[in-house]
Amino acid sequence: MIVYEFKVKGKDKQYQAIDEAIRTSQFIQNKCLRYWMDNKESKVDKYALNKYCAVLAAEFPFADELNSMARQSAAERSWSAIARFYNNCKKKVKGKKGFPKFKKNCRSVEYKSSGWKLSDTRKAITFSDNKGIGTLKLKGTYDLNYYDIKQIKRVRLVRRADGYYAQFAIDIDVRVESQPTNQIVGLDLGLKYFIADNKGNVEQSPQFHRKSQKQLNRANRKKSKKFSKERNKAKQRQSNNYHKARIRYARKHLKVSRQRKEYCKKLAYSVIQSNDLVAYEDLNVKGLVKNRHLAKSISDAGWYTFRSWLEYFGHKYGKVTVAVPPHNTSQNCSNCGEKVKKSLSIRTHVCPHCGYTEDRDINAAINILRLGLSTMGHTGTYATGDLPSWAVGASLLSNGESLNVESPPL
Ligand SMILES: [Zn+2]
Numbered sequence: 141m142i143v144y145e146f147k148v149k150g151k152d153k154q155y156q157a158i159d160e161a162i163r164t165s166q167f168i169q170n171k172c173l174r175y176w177m178d179n180k181e182s183k184v185d186k187y188a189l190n191k192y193c194a195v196l197a198a199e200f201p202f203a204d205e206l207n208s209m210a211r212q213s214a215a216e217r218s219w220s221a222i223a224r225f226y227n228n229c230k231k232k233v234k235g236k237k238g239f240p241k242f243k244k245n246c247r248s249v250e251y252k253s254s255g256w257k258l259s260d261t262r263k264a265i266t267f268s269d270n271k272g273i274g275t276l277k278l279k280g281t282y283d284l285n286y287y288d289i290k291q292i293k294r295v296r297l298v299r300r301a302d303g304y305y306a307q308f309a310i311d312i313d314v315r316v317e318s319q320p321t322n323q324i325v326g327l328d329l330g331l332k333y334f335i336a337d338n339k340g341n342v343e344q345s346p347q348f349h350r351k352s353q354k355q356l357n358r359a360n361r362k363k364s365k366k367f368s369k370e371r372n373k374a375k376q377r378q379s380n381n382y383h384k385a386r387i388r389y390a391r392k393h394l395k396v397s398r399q400r401k402e403y404c405k406k407l408a409y410s411v412i413q414s415n416d417l418v419a420y421e422d423l424n425v426k427g428l429v430k431n432r433h434l435a436k437s438i439s440d441a442g443w444y445t446f447r448s449w450l451e452y453f454g455h456k457y458g459k460v461t462v463a464v465p466p467h468n469t470s471q472n473c474s475n476c477g478e479k480v481k482k483s484l485s486i487r488t489h490v491c492p493h494c495g496y497t498e499d500r501d502i503n504a505a506i507n508i509l510r511l512g513l514s515t516m517g518h519t520g521t522y523a524t525g526d527l528p529s530w531a532v533g534a535s536l537l538s539n540g541e542s543l544n545v546e547s548p549p550l
Contacts, residue, residue, distance in 0.1 A: 141293070142314050145307045146280035148265075148297070150273075157273040158249070158297050158304055164206045164271070165214040166246035171196055172218035173240055186223075189215040207255030207269035213294070214250070248298040256295050258284065265295070265306060273297075278306060287312070301390035318457045324417040326509025328469070328501045329443045332487065334407075336501035338509045346403050352396050359389040400442045408449035412459050418450060419512020422463035462512035474498070474506035 175192050176184045193211040197204040203211065221240035228237040255269045262284040267273035278284075284292075287310050294309040326338040333342040366382035411418055423443060447463075454461035471479050473489065475496035480489060482500070489496070489503040498506075 141309055141311055143307050143309050144280070144282040144284070145305055146278040146282065148276040148304045148306045149279055150276045150304075154272075154274055154276060155304055157271050158299065160202075161206060161210070161249045161267075161271040161273060161297065162246055162299060164202055165210065165217075165249040166243050167200075168193060168196060168203060168206075168211055168214035169218040169246070170242045172215045173221070173242060176218070176222055176240075186216070186219045189219050205270035206249075207251055207267075209252040209254050210249060210269070213252055217250070247300070248296055250294055250296040252294055253290075253292070258289065276304075276306065284308065301387060301394045314456045316457055318413075318459075320416050321414055323415045324509065324513070325411065325415045325419070326505040326507070326512060327411070327418065327420040328504040328508060329421055329423060329446075330501040330504075331484075333501055335446075336499065336505050338502065338505040340499070340502050342499075342501070343407060346400070352392065356389070356392050356396070359385070359392050363389045401445055404442050404446040405449045408446055408453050411450065412453040412457055415459065417460040417462065417512065418454065419462045419464055419509045420447065420450070421466040421469060421508060423466055462515060464508055464511040464515060469507040469511070470500060470504040472507055474503045474510070 172189045172192060175189065190212050193203075193208070193215050197208070197211060218240070221238075225238050225240055251267070255267060257266050257268060258264070259266070259275075262278075264275050264277050266275040291311045292308050293311050294307075296307040296309070298305045298307060328336045330336055331345070334345045336342045363382070363385040366379060366385050368378060368382070371378055451461050453459070468479060470489075471481060473480050473491040473494065473496055475491060476494040478491065478493040480491050480493075482489070487500050489498050489500050491497070496503075
């Protein structure tokens with residue numbers, strides 16, 4: 141499965157229609173969640189939610205206006221949040237189990253194989269349900285003419301700070317034959333470095349977010365200055381100047397997240413190209429981000445994005461990616477195996493047992509590679525039967541920044 145993204149061009153009225161479709165999709169997701177919460181004894185499953193969509197369409201005219209498969213798609217999104225929660229409970233994940241939440245700021249709506257039609261040139265798409273989106277021009281460098289329409293499994297409309305986008309999820313096998321490199325690598329994801337490998341190579345942290353922080357802060361202050369508490373109290377709309385400032389701020393954020401994505405993608409591509417096996421830590425990024433002191437640097441670092449691209453390219457080029465449990469990879473001595481306790485501030489591993497001295501992160505990378513080799517055959521999230529993180533439906537859940545939009549020049 142591959143996702144291509146285009147910017148779409150239409151009239152303001154059409155953009156409003158897209159917003160309305162997104163709102164309806166969100167409404168259905170939330171209604172499905174409520175239905176599941178209210179009927180827990182009766183074991184509401186995926187199919188029950190699908191059926192419930194028809195009930196909603198009969199009850200609410202605006203839900204009826206949305207294409208029926210787009211309604212189902214909304215129910216599926218709701219279900220995937222519920223399924224994730226069930227899964228966490230079953231696996232007895234420590235701490236919060238991620239009870240599904242009601243959506244407030246959905247930014248996308250997803251159609252499946254009906255409710256839309258591509259033009260003959262495939263440079264425009266027409267939505268035919270009763271939301272009134274109509275025909276949108278597709279702006280981008282990809283050519284949809286290469287694919288059979290049947291291969292397009294989903295079409296998703298996404299709202300971002302700088303406009304509207306259409307994503308096409310195309311069912312093709314992206315795998316490409318590649319020559320073995322006879323190289324294997326273990327990666328440590330660090331704070332001092334972005335990654336360090338077992339051979340001693342390090343890739344410095346990009347720290348986009350910090351660099352742009354000044355600009356972001358300024359934009360944020362401007363936004364706050366224009367926010368009127370009185371209007372908020374009176375439930376009036378904020379001024380146009382406030383909304384302008386808000387959009388400027390959001391665009392800055394978008395720019396930073398795109399930079400990070402490009403960076404992660406290029407790095408993951410080069411790691412996959414130069415190795416046959418890549419081992420890395422199976423970090424619970426969510427848990428780590430909760431630690432306030434680390435939070436900034438970690439979400440800065442974009443490991444999640446990096447890992448997703450690593451797994452994607454690994455699949456594409458037939459390379460093995462192994463996620464290993466991160467227990468003690470930085471503590472244990474990679475030379476003799478003894479545990480050598482050290483706090484985060486100690487950057488060098490000095491083993492009192494065998495005298496081995498190495499950079500902390502490189503020592504960890506060696507341990508990771510060894511663990512990776514010993515768990516071979518269990519290749520990360522992909523071999524466990526779960527969907528890989530870049531699969532459609534898995535990555536197309538969240539806010540609309542999908543990870544696997546391929547761009548031609550790498
Ligand atoms: Zn040692």
